[in-house]
Amino acid sequence: MSDEIEIDTDDLERRMKGAMESLRHEFASLRTGRASASMVEPIMVDAYGSPTPINQIGTVNVPEPRMVTINIWDKGLVGKAEKAIRESGLGINPQLNGTIIMLPIPELNEERRRELTRVAAQYAEHARVAIRNVRRDGMDQIKKAKSSGMSEDDQKFWEGAVQELTDKMIASVDQALEAKQAEIMQV
Structure with a gap:
């Protein structure tokens, strides 16, 4: 294998992990019947004239498996926070x-x-598509390198490395999906 032409698999892996992290964040926002502080993260409260995340105007706690509490620091914002929760679409009555x-x-x-x-x-399918797009970018890099003098053996090596990375990340998406679906279906 020549050292002249290399494909940046670290960048590809970083981008694939970014898609995985995005998936985890989306999964965290799904309400599963179990209380989670991340459920209220997207809620914005009109505080002091600008939209502010609810976790920046109070402390979010999960004292029980089916209860989230938010201790609002400023008494004047309690009504606005309650209104924001009602209008958030969570389907929860504060x-x-x-x-x-x-x-x-x-x-x-x-x-x-x-x-x-x-x-x-x-959500998992979106993550898979994002990972496949990164794979495609990697394969395009390999094709460009091939046209600029990469040997066929090197091409096969890098294609294998990119495919292996893709397979690993897709498997982790599938694992995360299985775990989330099991959590959702748990009664």
Whole structure:
């Protein structure tokens, strides 16, 4: 193998891991019937004239498996935070207790669980597509290197390395999907 032409597999791996990290973040936002602080991360509250993430105006805790509490630091923002939660589309009815907003997480019915598993599968497919796009970029780099003098043996080596990396990342997406679907279907 010649040392003259190399393909940057570290960059490809970094980009594939980015797709995987994005998938984990999307999975965390799925409501599974179990309380999670990440459920409220996307909620923006109109605080002091600008949209602010709810976790920046109060402390988010998960004291019980089916309860999220948010201790709002500024009493004046409690009403706005409650309104933002109601309008967020989470389907959770907040309960006020002074400056603490309690979010009881209801049980999911079977139909909703199946729907969430389909959503999780869509997220996983998006991650697979992103990983395949990175693979395609890597293969394009190899083709360009081939046209600029890479030997056929080197080409086969790098194609194998890129494919192996792709297979590994796709397998980790599939693993994450299986785990998330099992978590969603758990009653």
